[in-house]
Amino acid sequence: MSPSRLTPAALLATSLILSSGIAAPSHAENYHAPVVDSSLLPSGSLHVRVAQTSPCVTPIASPNLAGHMRTQQFHPLVNARPIWPLTKGEGQTVAIIDTGINPNGRLHNLQGLGDFDTHQNGLHDCDEHGTFVAGVLAAQPADDGFAGIAPGVRILSIRQTSGHYGVFPDPPRNMPPQLRQHYQERPEDSPGNVVTLAKAVRMAADAGATVINISQAACRPFGMDLGDGPLGAALQYAVQVRDTVVVTAAGNLTQTCRAQNVIHTVTSAAVPQSDVVTVVSPARFDDLVLTVGSVAQDGRPSEFSIAGPWVDIAAPGEEIVSVSTHGLVDAVRTEDGQINELRGTSFATPFVSGVVALVRSQHPDWNAYTVMEHVKRTARPVAGGRNTQLGYGIVDPIAAVSITSTVAQGSSQGLPFRERTTAVHHTVFSAILGSFAAAGLLFGISRWRQRYRSNQT
DSSP, X not given: OOOOBOEESSTTSOOOOOOOOOOOOOTTSBOOOOOOOGGGOOOSOOOOOEEEOSOOOEEEOOTTHHHHHHHHHHOTTTOOGGGTTTOSSTXXXXXXXXXXXXXXXXXXXXXXXXXXXXTOOSOOOSSOHHHHHHHHHHOOOXXXXXXXXXXXXXXEEEEOOOTTEEEOOOOOTTSOHHHHHHHHTOOOSOSOBHXXXXXXXXXXXXXTOSEEEEOEEEEEETTSXXXXXXXXXXXXXXXXXXXXXXXXXXXXXXXXXXOOOOOOBOSSSXXXXXXXXXXXXXXXOGGGOXXXXXXXXXXXXXXXXXXXXXXXXXXXXXSOOEEETTEEESEEEOTTSOXXXXXXXXXXXXXXXXXXXXXXXXXXXXXXXXXXXXXXXXXXXXXXXXXXXXXXXXXOHHHHHHEEEOOOOOOTTOOOOOOOOOOEEEOOHXXXXXXXXXXXXXXXXXXXXXXXXXXXX
């Protein structure tokens, strides 16, 4: 079976996910993450023969931009500004594996690393998807009030998919030479599948990325082969060999990915296999990735966010604002004139990647497993406790940086945590900073927490 194709986990483009019939699972078994075969670790270039097949999208500011800006930038759920005196993510390298990134004045310290097109280097984005992701994560502050979660990070861009390009298929070996040129003039499927994603993950890890953001997903009905063995091997390599935290989208319900999994409150690791009807990759490699679901700005689960036993945490994925070469935007205009606002687990993911970068900057001695566990354990719990749609809760930038957890370091084999202590204590900022500025920061955080509690009642 050919490798599953990926789609950006945003609801602004046609899905590329394959779909087919469901194999009936056993009702007596629990769901388990796939076993990784490290021998499948891929290598090689992302380059394929491509041609652009449709016009690029146009990023725009919708009439709702001002309201979306106020909601996103200063909402207690995602406002990281109070901890910027401690860290903005300095010293961290975040690789964004996506549709590329268009350079603009708000994305400093941006470097192209890889591309499916031999004539590009990751710094061209016809879909604008990767550019929006980068803005949510790392846009520089400006007079308009917008900024990314971690504006101090270095960004590496790898373009490994696009909905506006097609790949020239290899002609059959027995095709007469005079027909080969005609055959090659017809690009077919868009570039990007779970195998090329695996290559991109290894490329990013080898380039020194401390965080990898994957706002893409492939899904198939449970029981069908995703062909993602190489991706599992690449994720294992990134986390256990290169000590990289990989953050990935939970994926969205779409016309080709229709079946929602049964939502469970998680009191143990056991979820009935019969309740998992849709499997998402790379999210399903649960011990190796931090998987992000989406919430609305009021904290309710987004209707489109795919649930699953692999979902670890959530962040806002609706009413999203980001940067582009056109300035601040919150929508795109498609070729047929349709206007689509930015929403999807794609845009929830960089919020969490940014928080991971902040934590790694603050605690450079913590390994990837410790960071992932800490970010989950400091999430703001949701009503009813941990569940398979929002995981441990909504990511909390201030808690993640300002609370020191007694989570034990993960083993050298990268085994999942089995025993954890739950005691946490607030970091004494005055001891860290050793100055009066620390007292001011504590006061600001205290006031922030008071406002948050009042908003929750």
